[in-house]
Amino acid sequence: MNSSSVTLLASGNSLGAYIPAMHLNTYLQDRGVRTEVHVLENLYHEEIRCKINSTKKAFHADFSVALMGHKLAKPVDSSLDEEEVQFLLDSWIRHGVSHFAVFTGFWLPILEKYKAIAYTPLDIHLIRLDVCDTPSFKVHKSVYPDYDNVWLYEPSRLSPDCYIASDEKELLPYAQRDGRILIHGGGWGIGTYASTIAELRQLGYLLDVIVYDPSEVEEDDGSTRYFGTEVSWNPWSRDVQGRHSFPPMNQYVREDGILRAMPLGDYTAYTDLMRNCAAIISKPGGATLNDSLSYGIPFVMLEPFGDHELQNSKYWESCGFGIGFAEWKALDYSEQLLEEMYRRLLEQRSKINHLGRKTHAAENSSYV
Numbered sequence: 001m002n003s004s005s006v007t008l009l010a011s012g013n014s015l016g017a018y019i020p021a022m023h024l025n026t027y028l029q030d031r032g033v034r035t036e037v038h039v040l041e042n043l044y045h046e047e048i049r050c051k052i053n054s055t056k057k058a059f060h061a062d063f064s065v066a067l068m069g070h071k072l073a074k075p076v077d078s079s080l081d082e083e084e085v086q087f088l089l090d091s092w093i094r095h096g097v098s099h100f101a102v103f104t105g106f107w108l109p110i111l112e113k114y115k116a117i118a119y120t121p122l123d124i125h126l127i128r129l130d131v132c133d134t135p136s137f138k139v140h141k142s143v144y145p146d147y148d149n150v151w152l153y154e155p156s157r158l159s160p161d162c163y164i165a166s167d168e169k170e171l172l173p174y175a176q177r178d179g180r181i182l183i184h185g186g187g188w189g190i191g192t193y194a195s196t197i198a199e200l201r202q203l204g205y206l207l208d209v210i211v212y213d214p215s216e217v218e219e220d221d222g223s224t225r226y227f228g229t230e231v232s233w234n235p236w237s238r239d240v241q242g243r244h245s246f247p248p249m250n251q252y253v254r255e256d257g258i259l260r261a262m263p264l265g266d267y268t269a270y271t272d273l274m275r276n277c278a279a280i281i282s283k284p285g286g287a288t289l290n291d292s293l294s295y296g297i298p299f300v301m302l303e304p305f306g307d308h309e310l311q312n313s314k315y316w317e318s319c320g321f322g323i324g325f326a327e328w329k330a331l332d333y334s335e336q337l338l339e340e341m342y343r344r345l346l347e348q349r350s351k352i353n354h355l356g357r358k359t360h361a362a363e364n365s366s367y368v
Contacts, residue, residue, distance in 0.1 A: 005034040007097050009111075011104040012041045012235025015247070016287035017136070020129060021103045022246050026166040027356045037244040040076070040106055041236040043088065048079040076106045089114055100124040105137035105144060112143065125150050127164075127355070129286030131311040152355070153289065153312070159319055159348050162355045163294045166268070171296035171349060172275045174342045180225075182277040182297070184210035193302055196281055196325060197224075203333065208273055214259055217252040226252040227270070230263075271295070279338050281325065284313040292321055296349060298341035300328050320344040 006028055010021035018039070025035050089110070091097075098120050102111070105126070115122060126144060128137070128151045137144055153160050181200065185193040194216070197209055201224055211217055211228040218224070230248040239245045246267035253260045264270060274280070274295045282288050284301045289312055292299040299322035304310040316322035321341055323331075331337060 004032070005097075006036075006099050006101055007092075008035060008037045009100060009102045009104070009107045010037060010039050010235075010244075011106060011136070012039045014104075015235065016129065016285045017104040018235045019246070020127070020164045020287055020290055021101070022244065023164050023166045024101060024127075024356060025244075027164075027354065030167070031356070038088070039236045039244060040104065043081060043084045043110070044076075044079045045081050077109055080110075085110055085113070089117065093117065093119070096120055098122050102126045102147075103129070105134070105140045108140045108143050108147075111147075124148065128152065129290060130308045131155055131286075131315045132308050134286070134308045135306070150355070153286070153315055155311075155315060160289075160293055160352065162352050162358050163349070164290055164355045165294040166271065168354050169275070171346055174278070174296075174339055177276050177278055178206070179278045180206040180208050180273075180276070181279045181281060181300075182208045182210070182274060183281045185212060185282065193282060196302070200281075205333075208277060211252065214250075214252055214261065217254045217259060219257070220253055220255050226254075227264070227273070228252060278335075284309045284316060284322070286312060289316055292316070293345060293349060296342055296345045298322065298338040298345070300325050300338075319348070321348075 008021045008025055011017040021037060025037050028035050092114060098118070100111070100123070102108075102124060111124060124147050126137070126147050126149045128149055131153045132155075133141065152162055152164075183193050183197060183200075197207065200207055201221065204223075207224045209216075209224060209226050211226055214228060214231065217226040217228075228250055230250055233247050235244070235247070237244075249264040249267065249270045250261040251264060253262070274291055274297060277297060279298045279300050280288065280292060281300045282302060283305050284299070285305065286308075288299065291297060299316055301313045301316065301322050302325050304313050313322065313324065317324070321344060323337065323341070328334065328337070
């Protein structure tokens, strides 16, 4: 894609299909590319959209419920408000929108409609952040081969091809990092991450924990820090300028039972945490793989959420960038192993380009 205007199609249902889109959005805008972000949930019937948070809570509370929901994934066509969809399509026609970066397969039925009425050639890239199909692409397997599928991690390649971040900063040298370990459960706060926190605290590790809900913040112990997304925020809302934004992040501290929330400010404060950490512990979602590569973070992987995350974990281990938590524990939580992973990440990162350089460069710029 060689265009001065790009439309990014994301989803708020999973931050894994939202945060990378926002990173690419920031990167392109900083290079003079006009962008517009659309979040799929804004096209849902309002009653469907209102149910999302209750579903998230159920998935967060019970990983087995989340796994079952994953297996039952289906197209979202019945959730769409056809008037809103038509309004969007009409807007694209009026403005001659033709260049797209798509972060979830659930947009494909809408793009199929647009292809049927668009009067200019379309340049549509499906950004594939996992090693194999996620549910949103799996349910549209008859359609997506007709598009340009941009795989960041493809098993046929022995190493990742590109990464997505808001910038192209070099990795922070491992020896300069503060040795903290970042733990989270992805955008929905699901998986087995919570059980690792007490174990590692007892061993004296310095932890940065991303909580799903502030109620999870424990009494301050002087070494564990807690962070989380502002509870009132959701990805399908827009800011005062009418734009989608990164989630506002808070640091939480509980002292004598009283919880305080301190805004982190710009989202770069959170990415700086990632740049500075010694390892990340989470389920092997595609967006977390991207964080691992973008910021040079050794990845200690927890139980996967679905087959695509299982394949992600196998691929990351084969690259030497990650290890399963049980295996790391069996190796007595080897810090040397983590540093070896960092060196491999550093080497790979030096060989590859940002996705924005590869496929979404501004016209007549040095990024083509």
